[in-house]
Amino acid sequence: MAPITAQAETGHDHSRCVDGALGRAEALCASRGARLTAIRRQVLELVWSGHRPRGAYAILDDMAVEGKRVAPLTVYRALDFLVEQGLVHRIESLNAYIGCPDPDHAHPGQFLVCRECGNAIELNDARVSAAIDACAGDQGFTVDRTTVEVRGLCAACRSSLA
Amino acid sequence: MAPITAQAETGHDHSRCVDGALGRAEALCASRGARLTAIRRQVLELVWSGHRPRGAYAILDDMAVEGKRVAPLTVYRALDFLVEQGLVHRIESLNAYIGCPDPDHAHPGQFLVCRECGNAIELNDARVSAAIDACAGDQGFTVDRTTVEVRGLCAACRSSLA
DNA sequence: CCCATCGTTGTTATATAGTTACATAACGCT
DNA sequence: AGCGTTATGTAACTATATAACAACGATGGG
Numbered sequence: 001m002a003p004i005t006a007q008a009e010t011g012h013d014h015s016r017c018v019d020g021a022l023g024r025a026e027a028l029c030a031s032r033g034a035r036l037t038a039i040r041r042q043v044l045e046l047v048w049s050g051h052r053p054r055g056a057y058a059i060l061d062d063m064a065v066e067g068k069r070v071a072p073l074t075v076y077r078a079l080d081f082l083v084e085q086g087l088v089h090r091i092e093s094l095n096a097y098i099g100c101p102d103p104d105h106a107h108p109g110q111f112l113v114c115r116e117c118g119n120a121i122e123l124n125d126a127r128v129s130a131a132i133d134a135c136a137g138d139q140g141f142t143v144d145r146t147t148v149e150v151r152g153l154c155a156a157c158r159s160s161l162a
Numbered sequence: 163m164a165p166i167t168a169q170a171e172t173g174h175d176h177s178r179c180v181d182g183a184l185g186r187a188e189a190l191c192a193s194r195g196a197r198l199t200a201i202r203r204q205v206l207e208l209v210w211s212g213h214r215p216r217g218a219y220a221i222l223d224d225m226a227v228e229g230k231r232v233a234p235l236t237v238y239r240a241l242d243f244l245v246e247q248g249l250v251h252r253i254e255s256l257n258a259y260i261g262c263p264d265p266d267h268a269h270p271g272q273f274l275v276c277r278e279c280g281n282a283i284e285l286n287d288a289r290v291s292a293a294i295d296a297c298a299g300d301q302g303f304t305v306d307r308t309t310v311e312v313r314g315l316c317a318a319c320r321s322s323l324a
Numbered sequence: 325c326c327c328a329t330c331g332t333t334g335t336t337a338t339a340t341a342g343t344t345a346c347a348t349a350a351c352g353c354t
Numbered sequence: 355a356g357c358g359t360t361a362t363g364t365a366a367c368t369a370t371a372t373a374a375c376a377a378c379g380a381t382g383g384g
Contacts, residue, residue, distance in 0.1 A: 035331080035332080035380090037332070037333090039333075055370080056370070056371080057370070070333095070334085071333090071335065071336085072371070072372090073333090073334085073335090073372075073373090074333070076370095076371065076372080077332080092254040092255040092309070093254045095341095095369085095370060112297075112298060112301060112303045121301060121303070123297050123301075125297045127296065127297070128290065128294055128297060131287065131290040131293045132290055132312060135272070135274075135285050135287045135289070135290060136312055139274060139283060139285075139316070140316070140320070141276075141283070141314055142314045142315040143312055143313075144313045144314040145313045146310070147255050147309060147311040147313070148308070149254070149308070150298055150303065150305055150308045150309070151307045151309070152298065152303055152305040152306040153303065153304040153306070154301070154303055155301060155302030155303060158302070158304055197361080199350095199361070199362090201361085201362075202361095218341070219339095219340060219341070219342095232363090233362095233363070233364065233365080234342070234343090235342085235343080235344095235362090235364090238342065239362080257340085257341060257342090257370095
């Protein structure tokens with residue numbers, strides 16, 4: 001379970017950050033009677049490991065040890081569980097998953113995805129949600145789930161490219 | 163080039179609707195000096211045929227005649243062209259494509275996708291765009307492209323399920 | 325404590341989606 | 355006609371996701 005990737009943001013204690021996420025997940029699942037099994041925990045840890053969107057098959061590769069691979073389905077099942085619990089979000093435009101920093105409150109994911117560094121900044125802007133809900137309401141549309149993904153260039157990459 | 167699918171909305175002259183879309187596409191490409199070749203035209207027609215999101219491989223199947231299939235790449239290249247020209251939108255959460263009713267003005271696609279009937283209603287709400295731009299601006303994020311997709315139940319399906 | 329049950333995981337195969345590399349053909353200009 | 359650019363053909367391949375079914379294992383009732 002060694003760390004996979006160096007962290008992009010400097011001055012960030014990543015192992016503490018991952019530990020925090022795992023701790024919150026434990027607590028949350030316990031409080032809900034959901035079972036955070038070894039596999040699910042491992043997948044959650046690997047999702048968090050790079051602190052950026054990570055594909056299912058990348059996680060699958062991470063889990064392989066000495067020629068022994070788990071099946072894709074194993075990873076997808078764990079990811080489905082984690083998404084259901086709100087512990088990770090799926091980023092549709094990347095076919096990838098990222099840990100949610102605030103799993104305690106249900107919320108749609110809104111992301112700014114940088115084309116250079118690959119980071120995804122999670123937003124949760126009430127204006128955006130409100131505007132979408134209003135539109136949906138106008139159309140008599142009942143909302144299950146919203147996907148908001150903005151592709152572009154983050155502030156850090158823009159200045160470093162300048 | 164037979165029609166593929168019956169149209170969901172009743173009282174809708176679908177062949178006229180498709181013809182209109184093809185006509186607009188012709189005009190638009192002509193005005194831009196872009197080449198709406200036979201293949202691209204056919205793919206555009208097939209995207210419009212069901213009037214709902216359609217996957218690349220479904221289009222590929224549509225194009226097969228008597229054992230003769232085109233390659234996936236052929237379809238993807240045509241779709242890439244059509245998306246570039248703003249004639250179709252890609253719906254990320256479905257890996258599917260849908261014709262744009264208003265290709266003349268550049269705009270991000272915003273969609274309400276019904277989980278029952280599979281229809282995707284295109285919105286273009288300034289409030290939503292403005293809210294997203296504002297958020298991105300707050301973070302110093304430069305926007306290339308935004309994806310807004312709302313999964314849920316459309317008004318028609320809700321009443322028919324009631 | 326044992327068994328029934330249900331949720332979880334394993335295994336294998338398959339479906340769906342998208343790309344790479346390279347060759348050939350059509351167009352459009354001079 | 356000659357030439358560069360754009361479009362299409364061909365084949366193999368990678369990536370993403372699901373289906374069907376078997377087996378395991380934790381939990382709760384008797």
